[in-house]
Amino acid sequence: MNNFTFHNPVKVHFGKGKVEKISKEVKDYKKILLVYGTSSIKDFGIYNQVIELLEGKEVYELSGIRPNAKVDKVYEGIELCKENDIDFVLAVGGGSVIDSAKAIALAAKTNHDFWDYFFLKGNKPSELIDLGTVLTVSCNGSELDATCVITNPKTKQKRYYNDPTLFPKFSVIDPTYSFTVPKTQIISQSIDVISHILEEYFSKPTYTTTTDYLSEALLKSVIKNVEISLADSKNYQARANLSWAGSLAVSGLISLGKEGDWTSHKIEDALSAHFDIPHGLGLSAIHPNYLKYIYKDHIEKFKHFALEVFQVNPVAKSDEEIALEGIERLQDFFEELGAPIRLRDLKVDEESLEKISKDIELNQASYSKLESYDIFQILKSSY
Amino acid sequence: MNNFTFHNPVKVHFGKGKVEKISKEVKDYKKILLVYGTSSIKDFGIYNQVIELLEGKEVYELSGIRPNAKVDKVYEGIELCKENDIDFVLAVGGGSVIDSAKAIALAAKTNHDFWDYFFLKGNKPSELIDLGTVLTVSCNGSELDATCVITNPKTKQKRYYNDPTLFPKFSVIDPTYSFTVPKTQIISQSIDVISHILEEYFSKPTYTTTTDYLSEALLKSVIKNVEISLADSKNYQARANLSWAGSLAVSGLISLGKEGDWTSHKIEDALSAHFDIPHGLGLSAIHPNYLKYIYKDHIEKFKHFALEVFQVNPVAKSDEEIALEGIERLQDFFEELGAPIRLRDLKVDEESLEKISKDIELNQASYSKLESYDIFQILKSSY
Numbered sequence: 001m002n003n004f005t006f007h008n009p010v011k012v013h014f015g016k017g018k019v020e021k022i023s024k025e026v027k028d029y030k031k032i033l034l035v036y037g038t039s040s041i042k043d044f045g046i047y048n049q050v051i052e053l054l055e056g057k058e059v060y061e062l063s064g065i066r067p068n069a070k071v072d073k074v075y076e077g078i079e080l081c082k083e084n085d086i087d088f089v090l091a092v093g094g095g096s097v098i099d100s101a102k103a104i105a106l107a108a109k110t111n112h113d114f115w116d117y118f119f120l121k122g123n124k125p126s127e128l129i130d131l132g133t134v135l136t137v138s139c140n141g142s143e144l145d146a147t148c149v150i151t152n153p154k155t156k157q158k159r160y161y162n163d164p165t166l167f168p169k170f171s172v173i174d175p176t177y178s179f180t181v182p183k184t185q186i187i188s189q190s191i192d193v194i195s196h197i198l199e200e201y202f203s204k205p206t207y208t209t210t211t212d213y214l215s216e217a218l219l220k221s222v223i224k225n226v227e228i229s230l231a232d233s234k235n236y237q238a239r240a241n242l243s244w245a246g247s248l249a250v251s252g253l254i255s256l257g258k259e260g261d262w263t264s265h266k267i268e269d270a271l272s273a274h275f276d277i278p279h280g281l282g283l284s285a286i287h288p289n290y291l292k293y294i295y296k297d298h299i300e301k302f303k304h305f306a307l308e309v310f311q312v313n314p315v316a317k318s319d320e321e322i323a324l325e326g327i328e329r330l331q332d333f334f335e336e337l338g339a340p341i342r343l344r345d346l347k348v349d350e351e352s353l354e355k356i357s358k359d360i361e362l363n364q365a366s367y368s369k370l371e372s373y374d375i376f377q378i379l380k381s382s383y
Numbered sequence: 384m385n386n387f388t389f390h391n392p393v394k395v396h397f398g399k400g401k402v403e404k405i406s407k408e409v410k411d412y413k414k415i416l417l418v419y420g421t422s423s424i425k426d427f428g429i430y431n432q433v434i435e436l437l438e439g440k441e442v443y444e445l446s447g448i449r450p451n452a453k454v455d456k457v458y459e460g461i462e463l464c465k466e467n468d469i470d471f472v473l474a475v476g477g478g479s480v481i482d483s484a485k486a487i488a489l490a491a492k493t494n495h496d497f498w499d500y501f502f503l504k505g506n507k508p509s510e511l512i513d514l515g516t517v518l519t520v521s522c523n524g525s526e527l528d529a530t531c532v533i534t535n536p537k538t539k540q541k542r543y544y545n546d547p548t549l550f551p552k553f554s555v556i557d558p559t560y561s562f563t564v565p566k567t568q569i570i571s572q573s574i575d576v577i578s579h580i581l582e583e584y585f586s587k588p589t590y591t592t593t594t595d596y597l598s599e600a601l602l603k604s605v606i607k608n609v610e611i612s613l614a615d616s617k618n619y620q621a622r623a624n625l626s627w628a629g630s631l632a633v634s635g636l637i638s639l640g641k642e643g644d645w646t647s648h649k650i651e652d653a654l655s656a657h658f659d660i661p662h663g664l665g666l667s668a669i670h671p672n673y674l675k676y677i678y679k680d681h682i683e684k685f686k687h688f689a690l691e692v693f694q695v696n697p698v699a700k701s702d703e704e705i706a707l708e709g710i711e712r713l714q715d716f717f718e719e720l721g722a723p724i725r726l727r728d729l730k731v732d733e734e735s736l737e738k739i740s741k742d743i744e745l746n747q748a749s750y751s752k753l754e755s756y757d758i759f760q761i762l763k764s765s766y
Contacts, residue, residue, distance in 0.1 A: 004397050
């Protein structure tokens, strides 16, 4: 267990109808910039509800945020803040909406170009606008972290900025808002959550029982509740438990004392840069095959995973067989959800795998020591 | 899963040597009141280390805080703050030191009697002094919560005050500081942590998988690591994982979406008011017997507990047998630690049990519906 610092000051209002809390949360602010994406929040009544709750405030709007938050909308939001002397930014949406709102809040009190902050480490403004979020679609955890990821389509740059000043003051998580999310999105999102947890769980150092047991707890809750949520899209309890497990998985809790691996994410990011693959589905094809490639270096840990997370029956099996069966059960689970477990099913071109394997910057702290050759083998076995 | 609000803004610096962080944490403050207990922090070198790290600050001291934080030391601390225009209170110690420091920070900027705040709900000062903690002995979670408990020996009142303004700005948790804590204290403390978790775990409502699985994770980590810590008092990894599990158990995380039961704590509090019993040891005698009294109302949950937390072998056993075996394993575990599992071993007078059972205010939201008669039966079965 390594030393760590943990700090997550976001106030979470969780549950059906909890959006009502925003009135009290914004009571000391006067001019609010409401940031949202498409018209779906209007279709589902969330927009009207929020507008009612902001009664008495001067509300300005920035809509039309698209997936993969882009620089142009951030510039537009910063301009709106400056022109109207905005003192609070309220994001209502998923990851790209919250990330855009964070970038706006970051730079709206300075005359610097916001994009510069994304390039120099330690470069930060002296004053930010306060920020709150209402999560409508489970995302990359932006509602509970201090990071935003913004894309500049012209320069083809996707950069992230992280600083404690970016934590939202509050986040509202109402699981009923996700009842209408398409199944494929729930599947992709849940696999991403599982993959996030595994990147920390299967990483150095060895003795991290408290954090690892918490990871197993979240894995089991996601696995149980995503199945129920897919079968019964309006099952509130399953959705609520899935949603809370997903948020906690990215709150920082499960990385405490760990080094993190992130090899599967690095491979998937490189693939996504070449092919148009939903992140979670790429991970579905990569992550179990990556684990199959390295598990023999860490039999004890993989055996523990198999027994705890998938209740593999150990009778008459060697430790190595138990360990492998755990990974196979994970892969089977992704397949049962309806996710592709082979890159060939994602229209990835087999010829490009060797080149992609060479593009990947290896993580020196990864769980097993790997070379480009190994990455190529992992990609081939995932094809 | 009930709706909830979760907010824990304490910045935790965890690990060996992390006390060095206090220099940076107090850089914007000038006059610091250092609050501590007995001379033990001097014996173990912590005092000198802290004084060195506060170089350049005007440091005032309030020492001699005893177990069960008393009003007199709080008044003394408030006076010191006012006389010297203190702008930061730093607690170095366990629960009573941190609780005293909180009460001082609470009232040092007002002319109200601090004790009044403990009697009127919603009664709070407009300004507090900022507060940080360096934990030396695992305690009741005061390093991670917004509560303080103070005792007035003259009026025999023990009251608690809770308000979000009381969260420490930071808490340093260095597991090596607890290497010298006597075994009996580690045992009592660990049973208290387990009991805290069980009070939430075995409570309404039914469908709370995410929170319950996290509770199981913490229970398993405490059980594993307390045994190693008792056998090998300088095993850093075991102590660190035990310590972090203990802090998380009181951080609020495992009560999210739950109603909480707290019947065992109510019974133990009533016993402690009559007999001089260490809290954790009283719980060791009460909690398993309480669970044995109610488990038939909740067979599924108790079966899950038995299988997950104690890996009870289910072969050829009924659900009821599996459920009961889980509780027996818990009781055996307390006994193996060396804790008394009978009230008779705690010098409790059997004649007084009926009277005590009538003194206990029943919790209407408890997991099973109970009457005074039931409490008497639980006390008798614990004798």
